[in-house]
Amino acid sequence: MQQEIVVITGASAGVGRATAQAFGKRKAKVGLIARGRDGLEAARREIEAAGGQALVLPLDVSDHDAVDKAAGEVEKRFGPIDIWINNAMLSVFSPIMEMEPDEYRRVTDVTYLGYVWGTLAALRRMKPRDRGTIVQVGSALAYRGIPLQSAYCAAKHAVQGFHDSLRCELIHDNSNVRVVMVNMPALNTPQFRWVKSRLPRKGQPVPPIYQPEIAAEAIVWAAYSDRREINVGWPTSAAIIGNNFVPGFADHYLGRHGYDSQMTDEPEDPNRPNNLWDPLPGDQGAHGVFDDRATSRSIHLELNKKRPWVVAGAAAFILGLLVMRR
Ligand SMILES: NC(=O)c1ccc[n+]([C@@H]2O[C@H](COP(=O)([O-])OP(=O)(O)OC[C@H]3O[C@@H](n4cnc5c(N)ncnc54)[C@H](OP(=O)(O)O)[C@@H]3O)[C@@H](O)[C@H]2O)c1
Numbered sequence: 001m002q003q004e005i006v007v008i009t010g011a012s013a014g015v016g017r018a019t020a021q022a023f024g025k026r027k028a029k030v031g032l033i034a035r036g037r038d039g040l041e042a043a044r045r046e047i048e049a050a051g052g053q054a055l056v057l058p059l060d061v062s063d064h065d066a067v068d069k070a071a072g073e074v075e076k077r078f079g080p081i082d083i084w085i086n087n088a089m090l091s092v093f094s095p096i097m098e099m100e101p102d103e104y105r106r107v108t109d110v111t112y113l114g115y116v117w118g119t120l121a122a123l124r125r126m127k128p129r130d131r132g133t134i135v136q137v138g139s140a141l142a143y144r145g146i147p148l149q150s151a152y153c154a155a156k157h158a159v160q161g162f163h164d165s166l167r168c169e170l171i172h173d174n175s176n177v178r179v180v181m182v183n184m185p186a187l188n189t190p191q192f193r194w195v196k197s198r199l200p201r202k203g204q205p206v207p208p209i210y211q212p213e214i215a216a217e218a219i220v221w222a223a224y225s226d227r228r229e230i231n232v233g234w235p236t237s238a239a240i241i242g243n244n245f246v247p248g249f250a251d252h253y254l255g256r257h258g259y260d261s262q263m264t265d266e267p268e269d270p271n272r273p274n275n276l277w278d279p280l281p282g283d284q285g286a287h288g289v290f291d292d293r294a295t296s297r298s299i300h301l302e303l304n305k306k307r308p309w310v311v312a313g314a315a316a317f318i319l320g321l322l323v324m325r326r
Contacts, residue, residue, distance in 0.1 A: 003052075005078045007031040007071065009061050009118050010088030012039025012279070014189030015137060017286040018212035019085060019219050024050035026220070031074035031081075033057045033067070034088065036279030053078065061088045061114030062106075071121035080129060083223045084122035086115040086159075087137040090276060091152035093197040093262070103196070104151050106276055111155035116162060119179075126177045133223050136163050137215075138183040140231075140239040144250060146206075147258045148199065167228060180222045183240065184215050185233030188294035190284040196274035201263035208235060209294040212286045214301060221305055234300040 006023050010016035012034035023030050024047035032040050032047075037058050044054040055077050059066040074081055090110045092103045119134055126132030142160040145153035163181045170177055186205030189212050197203055210233055218232045231237045243250050273280055303310050 004028045004082045005031075005074065005080060006083045006085065007033065007074055007081055007118075007122070008085045008087060009033040009067075009114065011043050012036045013284040014191060014286060014288075015184070015187060015212050015215045015219075016085070016087040017043055018216035019087065020054075021046050021050070021286065022213070022216040022220050023047070024052040024054075027051040029053045029055075029078040031055050031057055031070065031078070033059060033061065033070055034279070035060055036281070038281060038283045039279075039285075042283040042285070060110075061117060062109035064113075064117040064120075067114075067117040068121045068124070071125060075125060081122060081125055081132060083133045083135065084118060084126075085135045085137065085219060085223075086118040087219075088114050089152070089155075089191070091149055091191065091195045092276065093148050093195060093199050093203050095148060095198070096150045098198050099151065103276070107151035108155050108158075111152060112158040112162075115159050119162070119166065123177065127173075127175060130176045132177050134166075134177070134179040135219055135223055136179065136181040137219065138163075138181045138229075140183055140185060140236040142181075142183060143240045144243040144247075146254050146262070148262055163229075178226070180225065180227055181229045182215075182218050182222045183229065183231045183236050184218075185210050185236045187212050187215055188288045188290040189286070190288050192288055192290075194273075194275045194280055194284070196276045197268055197272075198270075199263055199268055202266045202268045203262060204264045204290065205288075206258075206261045207293065208233075209290050210298060211291075211294045211296045213296060214298050218301055225305075230304060232301055232304075233298050237300070 006028050008016050008020050011020045011032035020030055020043045030047055032043050032054055034040055040056045040058060044056050047054040057070040059070055061067055090107050122134050136159055139156050141153045142156035166179050186209045188209050192203040222230050
């Protein structure tokens with residue numbers, strides 16, 4: 001295990017926080033980007049307690065210059081960045097007709113352009129050295145839009161298109177810089193209690209729900225794999241593959257069931273604070289409020305990590321059946 005130099009955006013909570021903890025256990029040197037100081041400082045303490053090192057970088061990822069400056073600060077303190085993880089996100093849970101123009105702009109600025117600014121900051125440093133890995137934290141919703149999250153789904157689709165373009169250009173340039181997208185399933189993170197919401201009832205990840213440590217495990221693994229993209233959990237693969245074949249059926253299914261499946265039975269407080277423009281105070285940690293409904297295991301991820309063996313085993317099994325039938 002080497003002492004990697006890693007930057008994580010959205011490191012104060014949720015998936016980014018779990019990923020920071022995972023790299024802390026590897027004793028990595030980690031640049032921690034988010035807006036909220038409380039969560040960032042807590043992440044720093046966790047990494048240091050595990051034997052790693054951390055640099056707290058409070059900033060808004062929609063600010064291109066701030067992101068680039070932070071990359072420079074990480075390199076000055078720790079050395080050349082090995083892995084850059086774009087993960088920070090915002091969303092607004094709302095029917096399209098009730099969305100405000102500045103809400104669409106804000107979600108796009110953070111959830112899409114934040115990834116572009118992070119990628120540029122990493123590429124400017126990695127390309128001349130001809131090494132380094134960029135991880136784009138994606139979603140099943142990068143391929144399949146759902147109701148009530150139009151701004152977020154559109155931003156995730158944009159990240160997916162950007163990812164394809166970047167891969168082509170790196171191949172064209174014979175670059176050894178790698179980029180991989182990790183598409184997540186529904187996760188038990190704080191987002192469902194702090195994103196801006198116009199829903200009548202409290203938001204929830206569409207079950208089945210996975211713990212954020214599964215996402216972190218996939219991200220760490222992806223950073224060292226040679227994959228172009230990794231789907232985490234069977235619901236992610238099912239949504240992406242299914243949508244390729246029957247998108248019209250998915251429209252109707254989600255039109256009927258996609259509202260209720262995103263809400264619990266508890267009424268939402270229409271005046272609760274949200275994180276759209278500013279971070280909320282306090283440390284939210286990696287987990288949301290769904291610990292009792294979330295699983296800490298993904299057999300799909302385990303099999304996915306061993307894909308060559310799984311494919312070889314399946315081929316040998318089918319061959320064996322054919323030979324026995326003769
Ligand atoms: N949870 C799920 O069900 C799910 C499913 C599929 C994919 N994902 C993906 O997983 C990733 C993380 O999501 P999550 O569920 O962990 O979200 P989360 O719990 O809401 O955490 C979001 C993180 O982003 C940071 N952030 C938000 N706005 C920011 C800004 N303007 N500048 C810098 N940092 C900002 C937040 O910290 P501050 O507020 O302190 O800035 C926080 O650290 C996202 O890319 C998301 O698309 C999640």
